[in-house]
Amino acid sequence: MSEQTTTSQRRVVVVGAGMAGVQTAVALREQGFPGTVRVIGAEPHQPYDRPPLSKAVLLGKAEGSAFDVDFEALGIALDLGREVLGVRPADHELDTAAGPVPYDVLVVATGAEPIRLPGAEGVPGVHLLRTLDDAERLRPVLARQHDIVVVGAGWIGAEFATAAREAGCSVTVVEAGDRPLAGALPAEVAAPMAAWYADCGADLRTHARVARVEPGAVVLDDGSLLPADAVVVGIGARPATAWLAGSGVELGAHGEVVADDHLRTGVPDVYAVGDCASFPSARYGERLLVHHWDNALQGPRTVAADIVGEAPLVYDPVPYFWSEQFGRFVQYAGHHASADTTVWRGDPAGPAWTVCWLREGRLIALLAVGRPRDLAQGRRLIESGTRMDPALLEDPARPLKKATA
Incomplete structure (x- = not known):
């Protein structure tokens, strides 16, 4: 940023229009930031909240989950349906398909993207559940009470299975591990949750790996064939940071932006917040990468305070999340x-x-x-x-x- 740039002229550009990005923009205004604030989002929709996607939107109880934010009144510019392709920190510019975007301060809030099932891309009837468009494509599947195979017994798999059973679908959940939530909870804690699937009429199959997906069926590595009008993949997510390759912004082992305890990156004037960033926790003595809603809600206050120039806030939250299932x-x-x-x-x-x-x-x-x-x-x-x-x-x-x- 030029030394001649006044506070009122500073341009903050937030890449990502999910919870973390929107809350960063709102927090900047709440903390008195007088410069320009621009939020760039890859999706064309008004910024929306994600938790209702696996519940109300899927079941037709809501058309969307737009944030209750008056962006115009707050002086926050929305640039939607615009994909960011890269960043050139030395020039303080973003590269997008529609041309370069200059910034004085950049906030990376691009969240995470679902991991795709190898070999299943392009197969009819295979779905992910991350975006509003994903949920809207799945809603008629549930309405028609199809036979559904869910790949992955993690949080999103359990929530989707719950909604599908509520809609009257036949549901089989296949999990490569020996229990639900194998990557999130110890065996003795996750084991009791296996009974929840049967209680709601879903068939949970553990130690089950997908060999391939065919139109209308999932074939497991033991040769079992599961009828599937639709396949929903919930095998995890990874930080959406591929666009930062070659920028000098450090990425960690999981592809996440490596941020400090103020959520600054190692590149001047670049911050990272939400699902796409890890931070050092003094409380737990290790670096944490938290893919949950509350992290995307809390972190922006730290980022905004640092940008505004308030006393720096150390970001070391007690991670929190919830799930409604079965x-x-x-x-x-x-x-x-x-x-x-x-x-x-x-x-x-x-x-x-x-x-x-x-x-x-x-x-x-x-x-x-x-x-x-x-x-x-x-x-x-x-x-x-x-x-x-x-x-x-x-x-x-x-x-x-x-x-x-």
Whole structure:
């Protein structure tokens, strides 16, 4: 940025019109940024929220989920249906199909993109679920009560299977691992969730790898053939950062932008926020890459404060997410990887239970199924680093805040 550029003349360009991008633009205005703010989005739709896609939009209960933001009143320019192809930091310019876009400050908020099933591209009836267009293409599939095969028993697979069963579809979920959520939760925690599929009438097949997808069928590596009017792929997501190749912006092992604890990149005047960025967590002693809505909501405040020039905010949140699946409300807070103690509250065969993870006596993470009060209190206890009494924690009738050491 030129030394002659005044604060009121600074141009912030946000690439990505999802939650992280929109909230960054809004936070800049809320924190008094007087310059120009421009949000560039690859999709042509008005910016929208993603969680309703796997629920209300799929089931025809909502037409969309546009953010309740008056962009015009806030002086935020939207540049939609425009794909960014690259960035030249030395010139402070973005390259797009419609020509270059100059910036003084760039915020990378391009989120994540679903991993595609190898060999299935171009096969009729194969779907992803990430965008509004994806959800709208799947809605008539559910309405016609098709036989559906879901590949992947992660969060999105479970949520889609729930919606498909509610719509009356026959659903088979195939998972290469030995349990649902194999990459997200320890075996003893995820194992009870396998019964949820059968309870709602979905067929869960673990240790099941897809050999190929044919029109109207999925063939597993053991030779099994599963009828499939539609196939929905939910095998994970990766940061949408390919456009940054060669820019000098450092990318991590998962393709994410490597940001510092203020969400700055190593390139001057470039920030990264949301699903596409990792950050160092002093709380957990490792770098975190969080692909969840709350991270995209919280991070923008840190970015905006740094751009505006307020006292720098260190970004070290307690990660949080939730999932509605098979009639259950599942919430998770924290990061359990370094736990040395696991405490169960309630029977996992029942409708409501919680798992708490401790490290050196302090609560660092918890998973709450149908126990929102545990989650709310636990999140505060994680933030404060309070010591807990494992024996008291085991009593599900005792409030978490009264199970301290």
